Amino acid sequence: MSELRDEIAKKLGFGCMRLPVVGGDTSVIDDAAFCRMIDTYLERGFTYFDTAYPYHNGKSEEAVGRCLVDRYPRERFLLATKMPVWLVKETSDYDRLFAEQLARCKVSYFDFYLLHALNRESAAAEEQRGGFDFIRRMKEAGKIRHIGFSFHDSAEALEEILKAHPEMEFVQLQINYYDWESKKVQSRKCYETAVKYGVPVIVMEPVKGGTLANMTGEAAHALDALFAGKEGAKPSYASYAVRYAASLDNVFLVLSGMSDEAQLLDNTSYMQDFCPLAEEEQQAVEKAVEELAKLPVIPCTKCRYCVDDCPKQIPIPELFEDYNMTVRFGVNEINRNHYAMHVKGHGSAADCIKCGKCEGHCPQHLGIRKLLETVAGTFGEVPKN
Ligand code: SF4
Ligand code: SF4
Known part of the structure; x- marks a missing residue:
């Protein structure tokens, strides 16, 4: 943990899954806006960029290559991407996809590399096909510095993987205060499993796809009460969610998929000199969860894994x-x-x-x-x- 913590100066990672786009087309990244966001993020001392093969219909890795890698020395930033395991049909696909990712990103190595979106089933398939072996070999060859996986399943399934793969250096989990006790997402249980195995955690979806940034009604009141009688700019709702995840001891990085400059400025402002949530903030968050649970919204995180196979192209x-x-x-x-x-x-x-x-x-x-x-x-x- 300490080795990874030492490498990452500040706990906020730049998620490249919801970048600014042109004309509402998710395949066309707004390079100028993305470049400006990268500049500010790096100027403020942050270093970690997280992309993946399918983000923005396959265009996120290329945008990282153009807007980040072409414009900054390689040692100035940390780059993470992920093996799209669902596209692997035979062992040679690992080499082909990995080579394609290096070319798209215009790099010769990745700092962090993950098997993407594992669950019990896909982990078993990777065991058979050799996905775990592949990333270990790439690490030995110097093309990956740290190996891990992102995960969406039960804590039991996570335990099976961690037990079988002590070589995994980190795991990326969906953790946010709304899902902390969720029976489906199992944020708390998964986090505690990672702690049990001594595996450091990267958090994804801390704001639950933006859900926790747009609160109203009683949930908003619970957080607003923290600011009553104080002066200055009121903290954003997103700030409580990101800080909640970052306050967990075994978390060394929290990813935020940033879509515009305002979001970036807000996130970097409170994460520049990060302070864990105080007791009263923790209590306010718990109250907000109670209120949010009463609203019948659809808990979609906008990961977009569902859209590619839809024969009716429903967004x-x-x-x-x-x-x-x-x-x-x-x-x-x-x-x-x-x-x-x-x-x-x-x-x-x-x-x-x-x-x-x-x-x-x-x-x-x-x-x-x-x-x-x-x-x-x-x-x-x-x-x-
Ligand atoms: S509905 Fe689609 S976008 Fe929403 S969480 Fe499920 S797979 Fe992801
Ligand atoms: S047609 Fe309906 S059920 Fe079929 S993939 Fe699209 S959204 Fe899902």
């Missing part, structure tokens, strides 16, 4: 977010317009043919088909051209 996470906005603020022109924009040129919630291909990919185990019925009922028919 599932966007439509879920549009629906969640109606839960928080009622059906209004803004969220109706967002919905219409999202279904333009794609399938709408009403177009779902209930084939179920999406649901097997969902790390949150959401009943996507049923939820899309609710979304369709909320927004009704909209023009798609």
Whole structure:
């Protein structure tokens, strides 16, 4: 742990899964905006960038190559990416995909490299195909400095992997205060399993895909009360969520998928001289969780694992977010317009043919088909051209 902690000057990592884009097209990164964000992030003393093969329809790694690697000396930053294990059909695919990633990112080595999104099933498949062996060999060859995996499954499944693979140097877990006691996500149990095996943790989704940055009502009041009577700028709701995850002893890095400069400035402001949550902040967060649990929003993290196989090209996470906005603020022109924009040129919630291909990919185990019925009922028919 201390070795990894020493390498990472500040605990906030730049997640490159929700970068600024041009014209709402997630495949077209806004390079100028991304470059400005990188500059500020590095100027403020942060160093860690996290990308992956599928992010932004395969364009995130290339954007990192253009906007970061081309513009800064290699030793100025730490770069992490991940093996898309679901694309590996035979052993030679590991070499091909890894070479492609080095080329996309324009580097000769990765600082951190992960087997992407393991669960009990995919870990067993990697055991057979040789994914664990592959990353160990790449480390021995000097092409990876630290090996680990990202994970979405039960604490028991995590324990099986950690027991079988003591060579794993870190694990990336979905941890946020909303999911801490969740039976599905098992943030607390997974974290405690990593502690038990002495494996340091990188946190992903600390703000639950943005959910914890947009609170209203009683949950917001619980956090706002912390600021009552104080002067200056009120801390953002996201700040409590990121600091909550970063306050855990065995966490050496918290990733935040940053989409614009305002978000970056906010995140880096409170993480520059990081302070763990104080007791009263911890209590306020617990109160907010109680209030949030009362709101029937869809707990989609926008990971997008569900979208590629959908025969109707339904932008599932966007439509879920549009629906969640109606839960928080009622059906209004803004969220109706967002919905219409999202279904333009794609399938709408009403177009779902209930084939179920999406649901097997969902790390949150959401009943996507049923939820899309609710979304369709909320927004009704909209023009798609
Ligand atoms: S069940 Fe619906 S949303 Fe899911 S993949 Fe099939 S058509 Fe797409
Ligand atoms: S529905 Fe599930 S798989 Fe799809 S984006 Fe949301 S959390 Fe990810």
